[in-house]
Amino acid sequence: MPIAIVAEKPGGPEVLHQIEQARPPLGKGEVLLRHAAIGVNFIDTYFRSGLYPWPVEKNLILGSEAAGVVIAVGEDVTDFKAGDRVAYTIPNGAYVTERVIDERHLVRLPAAISDEVAAASMLKGLTAHYLLHRSFHVRKGQTVLFHAAAGGVGLIAGQWLAAKGVTAIGTAGGAEKCELARQHGYAHMIDYTRENFVERVAELTAGKGADAVYDSVGKDTYPGSLNCLKTFGTFVSFGQSSGPIEDFKLSDLAAGSYTATRPVLFHFTSDPEYLKTASSELFDMIQSGALKINVNQRYALSEAAEAHRALEGRKTTGSTVLIPKTA
Ligand code: NDP
Numbered sequence: 001m002p003i004a005i006v007a008e009k010p011g012g013p014e015v016l017h018q019i020e021q022a023r024p025p026l027g028k029g030e031v032l033l034r035h036a037a038i039g040v041n042f043i044d045t046y047f048r049s050g051l052y053p054w055p056v057e058k059n060l061i062l063g064s065e066a067a068g069v070v071i072a073v074g075e076d077v078t079d080f081k082a083g084d085r086v087a088y089t090i091p092n093g094a095y096v097t098e099r100v101i102d103e104r105h106l107v108r109l110p111a112a113i114s115d116e117v118a119a120a121s122m123l124k125g126l127t128a129h130y131l132l133h134r135s136f137h138v139r140k141g142q143t144v145l146f147h148a149a150a151g152g153v154g155l156i157a158g159q160w161l162a163a164k165g166v167t168a169i170g171t172a173g174g175a176e177k178c179e180l181a182r183q184h185g186y187a188h189m190i191d192y193t194r195e196n197f198v199e200r201v202a203e204l205t206a207g208k209g210a211d212a213v214y215d216s217v218g219k220d221t222y223p224g225s226l227n228c229l230k231t232f233g234t235f236v237s238f239g240q241s242s243g244p245i246e247d248f249k250l251s252d253l254a255a256g257s258y259t260a261t262r263p264v265l266f267h268f269t270s271d272p273e274y275l276k277t278a279s280s281e282l283f284d285m286i287q288s289g290a291l292k293i294n295v296n297q298r299y300a301l302s303e304a305a306e307a308h309r310a311l312e313g314r315k316t317t318g319s320t321v322l323i324p325k326t327a
Pocket of ligand 1: 041152265311317
């Protein structure tokens with residue numbers, strides 16, 4: 001019987017429970033997958049806690065990225081067949097051993113991309129892709145600030161920025177995380193638990209400021225992040241690991257004629273053309289060796305609550321995956 005990890009109601013990691021799940025019937029255009037690896041993301045904790053609204057009343061299945069193999073296909077499925085290795089990123093439903101999913105969400109995995117790497121990089125890698133190409137299109141020679149640089153998205157973004165010739169300044173909590181981020185493309189690292197990151201960015205940019213700030217920390221780094229921008233700079237707020245920004249005013253942008261955006265990955269990936277081209281660019285970058293995907297934490301699917309505690313407790317670096325037990 002397939003297994004699912006559900007949050008029975010909004011709350012802390014203790015609301016996560018394992019249940020057996022009847023296999024749903026395959027509809028038109030749908031594919032049955034057996035998961036090989038499932039990515040853990042900060043967004044899972046936002047849904048679990050109730051920060052993000054639930055699409056169901058109870059027993060929400062968390063998880064927004066996974067990789068696996070096609071076991072069966074429904075009527076009218078054109079692009080996939082049993083045995084194909086695939087991955088996807090869509091909101092919720094991934095903490096399961098088996099899943100029925102619409103084929104339009106799937107991308108085929110090249111042989112050189114392992115299940116773990118795919119599950120660790122579909123959501124985080126495509127996030128890095130749209131941040132650097134769409135939210136603020138970085139150019140060689142520019143300087144950007146990227147918060148939480150040693151995290152899942154952070155380690156991927158650092159390498160991608162370096163490959164593009166961008167000077168990346170990162171922040172992270174602690175010397176070890178700073179060292180790890182330095183090894184993954186960041187030219188300068190700031191330990192924001194000890195140093196004033198606004199002052200350090202001013203020093204590192206000779207008082208000019210950064211072309212863009214990518215901020216997923218939220219409450220604790222606002223409004224400092226705005227103060228790190230050069231005139232006409234771009235503030236990309238894409239997460240809130242420390243809590244939501246509460247006091248943003250449009251007039252805050254007048255200090256430097258700044259641009260601000262609050263993007264969401266799934267708005268980009270719901271365009272099939274973007275999903276296809278961006279994932280192909282991501283896999284090319286990984287296969288070329290320019291991007292190394294760090295799977296630094298592995299848990300059994302049944303240990304999802306432990307994975308959440310570690311992520312929220314700032315104990316992780318790089319990506320975390322859950323591995324379903326094979327029957
Ligand atoms: P990370 O691996 O980056 O983990 C979050 C990190 O945030 C922590 O390791 C920690 O790093 C830092 N942090 C700072 N303050 C806190 C705090 N109070 N509590 C917990 N962590 C804190 O997670 P992900 O790679 O999964 O995601 C990174 C961010 O990007 C998240 O905010 C996520 O929501 C966002 N995101 C947004 C997307 C979008 O489309 N909008 C898509 C994907 C991710 P340190 O100790 O170094 O400070």
